[in-house]
Structures are given as C-alpha cells and as structure tokens.
Amino acid sequence: MPTALITGITGQDGSYLAEHLLGKGYRVVGIVRRSSTTPYERIAHLVDKIELLSADLLDQHSLVDAMAACTPDEVYNLAAQSFVQTSWSQPVLTGEFTGLGVTRALEAVRKAAPRARFYQASSSEMFGKVVESPQSESTSFYPRSPYGVAKVYGHWITVNYRESYDLFAVSGILFNHESPRRGLEFVTRKVTDAVARIKLGLAREVRLGNLDARRDWGFAGDYVDAMWRMLQQDRAEDYVIGTGRTHSVRQLCEAAFGAVDLDYRDFVKQDERFFRPAEVDLLVADPSKANTQLGWRPRVSFEDLIAMMVDADLARHRGAR
Ligand code: NDP
Ligand code: GDR
Numbered sequence: 001m002p003t004a005l006i007t008g009i010t011g012q013d014g015s016y017l018a019e020h021l022l023g024k025g026y027r028v029v030g031i032v033r034r035s036s037t038t039p040y041e042r043i044a045h046l047v048d049k050i051e052l053l054s055a056d057l058l059d060q061h062s063l064v065d066a067m068a069a070c071t072p073d074e075v076y077n078l079a080a081q082s083f084v085q086t087s088w089s090q091p092v093l094t095g096e097f098t099g100l101g102v103t104r105a106l107e108a109v110r111k112a113a114p115r116a117r118f119y120q121a122s123s124s125e126m127f128g129k130v131v132e133s134p135q136s137e138s139t140s141f142y143p144r145s146p147y148g149v150a151k152v153y154g155h156w157i158t159v160n161y162r163e164s165y166d167l168f169a170v171s172g173i174l175f176n177h178e179s180p181r182r183g184l185e186f187v188t189r190k191v192t193d194a195v196a197r198i199k200l201g202l203a204r205e206v207r208l209g210n211l212d213a214r215r216d217w218g219f220a221g222d223y224v225d226a227m228w229r230m231l232q233q234d235r236a237e238d239y240v241i242g243t244g245r246t247h248s249v250r251q252l253c254e255a256a257f258g259a260v261d262l263d264y265r266d267f268v269k270q271d272e273r274f275f276r277p278a279e280v281d282l283l284v285a286d287p288s289k290a291n292t293q294l295g296w297r298p299r300v301s302f303e304d305l306i307a308m309m310v311d312a313d314l315a316r317h318r319g320a321r
Contacts, residue, residue: 003027003070005116007057007105008078009050012181013121015042017076017224022049024228029070031055031063031079042181057101060108067112074231076119077105080151083185084125087147088277099150106161106169117231118169120158123151124216124242124283126173134286137173137240144278159238168236172227175242175285178305179220180312187249188217188309191256196313198267199260200321205267209274211250214282216242219300219308229294242285243298255303259310 004021008014009030018028028050030043040047053069055062057079067075080098081087087094102120109118127135128144143149155171162169182189187208194206218241226241247255253264290296300308 001025001027002073003029004074004076005029005031005067005070005072006076006078007031007055008080008121009052010040010042011078011082012042012179012183012220013078013177013224015046015181016179016221017078017227018043018046018050020224020228022046027051029053029066029072031066057097057104060104063104063108064112067108067116072113072116074117074119075105075109075113076121076227077102078121080121081147083183084145084147085185085274085276087145087150091146094146095150095153097150098147099153102154103157106157106167109167110161110165114165114167116168117236118158118161118167119227119231120154120169120171122155122158122171122173122238123148124173124175124285125280126152126155127283128280130282133282134244134284135240136286137238137289144280145276148280162236168231170230170236171238172230173238173240174223174226175216175218175240175283177218177220177223178309180309181220182309188252188306191253192306192309193313194267195256195260195262195310196317199262199314200317202317205269207269207271207274208249208253209271209276210279211253211268211270212248212281213279214246214248214284216244216246216284217252217302217305218243218298219305222298222300226290226294226296229296233293237293239290239294240285240287241290241296242283242287243302244285244287245302246282246284247302252306255306256310259307260314
C-alpha cells in the first residue's frame with residue numbers, strides 16, 4: 001500500500017485528494033497545523049480513514065519529522081496562503097507560506113524521504129498579466145499579486161530541486177477550480193452562497209468587485225486526479241491543467257442566479273472594497289499537454305459546476321433553518 005503525505009489536507013483540494021487516494025488504496029497521511037479549535041470540517045468524514053501529523057510550513061523541523069515519521073512514496077504540497085486579495089494585506093506572510101514554505105517542504109523531502117515523488121501546487125496566477133492566450137507550459141510568467149509572485153518562487157524552486165538533486169518533483173500549473181467545499185471568500189462560492197441566501201430570504205444583495213475579470217473555472221474533484229496522474233509518469237515534468245473555456249464574473253453571476261430563476265442585476269452591487277490593486281483580467285488554459293500525456297480531461301462543465309454549488313448551498317442553508 002503506497003503512502004501519500006498531503007500538506008493542506010484541511011483545504012478544498014486536500015480533502016478531494018485524500019478521498020481520491022483512499023479510493024486507490026493509498027495510506028493517506030495529512031499535515032495539520034496547531035489550532036485552538038479543530039477546523040476539520042472538509043475532512044470530518046475521513047478522519048477515521050487517514051492519519052494526521054502536526055507540522056507547519058513555517059517550521060522546518062516539524063516538516064522533516066513528519067516526513068521521517070511516515071516515509072511517504074508521494075508528497076503533495078498543497079498548503080499555502082491561497083487567497084489572492086489577502087496577499088496584499090499580508091505580503092510577507094504570504095511569501096513565507098506560499099513561497100519559502102515550498103523550499104522547506106522540498107528540504108524535508110531531500111533530508112527525510114529523498115525517493116518520494118513531490119507535487120507542487122503551482123497556479124495560473126503566475127501568468128497574471130498574460131503575454132499570450134491561451135496559456136500553456138511555455139507561456140512566460142507575469143504575476144500581478146504578492147500571491148502570484150510567491151507562487152512563481154515556489155514553481156522555480158521546485159524546478160531547481162529537480163535539476164539540482166535529481167528529485168522527482170513536478171509542478172502542476174492549475175487554473176481556478178471550485179466546488180461546494182470552496183472557501184466562502186472566493187468569488188464562485190461567495191456568489192453561490194449569496195444566491196442560496198437570497199433565494200431563501202436570508203439576504204437581499206451580494207457586494208462584489210470587478211465583474212469583467214475572466215477565469216477558466218473547473219471542478220476541484222477533476223483536478224486532484226490530474227495531480228495524481230502527474231506523479232505516475234516516467235519523467236517529472238510540469239503540466240497546465242484547465243478546461244480551455246473562460247467566463248467572466250458577470251457570466252458566473254448570470255449562471256448562478258439563473259439556476260434559481262433570479263436576475264443577477266437585481267441583487268449584485270459593486271463595491272470598491274472588492275477591487276484589487278492590480279487585476280488579472282483574463283485566464284484561459286491550453287491543457288493539450290495534459291490531455292495527450294496524462295490522458296486527463298475535465299468531466300464537469302462550468303454550468304454543471306455552478307449548479308452543483310448553488311444546490312449544495314441551498315441544501316446547507318435549508319438544513320440550518
Ligand atoms: P485552501 O485555502 O482551501 O487550503 C489551504 C490549505 O493550506 C489549508 O489546509 C490550510 O490549513 C493549509 N495551510 C495554510 N498555511 C499553512 C501553514 N503555514 N502550515 C501548514 N498548512 C497550512 O486552498 P485550495 O485547496 O484551494 O488550494 C490548494 C493549493 O493549490 C494551494 O497551494 C493553492 O494556492 C493552490 N492552487 C489552488 C487553486 C484553486 O483554484 N483552488 C488553483 C491553483 C493553485 P488550515 O485549514 O489550517 O487553514
Ligand atoms: P483568484 O480567485 O484570485 O482567481 O485565485 P477569486 O475567486 O478570489 O477571484 C476571481 C476573480 O473574481 C474577481 N472578483 C472577486 N473575487 C473575490 N474573491 N471576491 C469578490 O467579491 C470579487 N468580485 C470580483 C477577482 O477580482 C478575480 O478577478 C484563485 C485562488 O484559488 C488561488 O489560490 C489560485 O491560485 C487561483 O485561483 C488560480
């Protein structure tokens with residue numbers, strides 16, 4: 001039974017990846033950081049099937065100890081400060097978690113589990129102010145936020161450790177992926193949660209920033225399979241993962257409100273607080289390398305994804321009444 005170690009197991013992707021690997025017969029070990037509460041809501045249904053170790057991306061020794069304790073065959077480094085807007089108010093912390101944290105994770109692998117295969121959660125935010133569309137593995141980076149800059153560092157340090165130490169280290173450049181487990185501050189979930197509350201009479205409006213930004217949105221459950229596939233290849237290489245379709249935040253609102261027969265224009269208000277100091281206007285993936293080499297294709301469409309998220313938020317709010 002192979003062992004997988006997941007940092008960020010309590011996050012959206014960590015929870016789906018844990019399910020995916022358990023389904024394949026893996027022993028799954030997750031890293032959690034100390035908290036005064038137990039914020040395991042996304043993995044509550046899995047806690048008796050996985051092992052949890054206490055460690056933090058800020059603490060090198062804890063990562064080495066975790067690696068030594070479980071001797072993983074595969075390491076998925078998903079932990080990060082992942083909210084772009086927060087990266088302007090906490091740029092140093094974002095650099096520590098999202099940038100240098102990758103080096104700490106790689107050092108822990110090098111010291112305690114050098115034969116383990118390593119996955120780094122890189123991001124389409126590295127393309128930022130895009131120099132071409134669609135974006136592929138060969139597109140140059142132009143990050144537009146402290147988060148994007150930190151991810152570029154994490155990306156290149158992964159490449160560097162592969163080349164310096166012959167580690168099997170890959171970087172998945174993933175475009176936005178969402179689900180009913182998405183954090184409430186991200187725009188898809190913010191909108192679908194608001195749609196549910198408005199439909200049930202619990203709210204009257206939702207305040208958003210830039211409605212013209214365009215993203216390539218897919219379903220998180222599909223994307224964790226791509227992560228796993230990358231680590232099963234003969235050679236460690238980097239891959240772009242996305243759907244190849246792009247929609248604006250306005251179209252997202254149209255789809256989400258439309259799913260409950262409401263018109264978004266009656267409920268969406270624009271608010272300066274949610275505009276960013278520097279915006280990423282357009283992202284759209286060219287996933288042809290992943291299609292060909294990994295045999296990976298997204299299975300859930302944008303429309304079905306938004307409907308799934310609206311349904312889940314409606315059910316949750318109905319249950320809470
Ligand atoms: P989430 O924000 O849902 O999860 C982040 C995880 O990181 C949580 O488990 C969090 O733990 C953990 N974490 C944060 N800081 C630390 C730390 N110092 N030490 C240990 N753990 C820490 O992110 P997602 O699941 O959406 O994303 C997973 C990864 O993929 C991230 O690296 C993200 O940047 C990247 N990514 C995501 C994309 C997306 O669209 N979702 C697209 C491209 C890349 P806690 O629960 O304690 O807060
Ligand atoms: P993003 O996701 O920054 O792409 O990063 P987010 O959902 O936060 O923003 C997407 C776009 O929507 C616009 N927007 C708003 N965003 C939020 N959060 N709240 C609003 O009210 C709002 N109004 C408009 C934003 O300006 C932006 O253009 C996500 C994260 O998961 C990263 O960790 C990951 O690396 C990238 O996706 C790929």
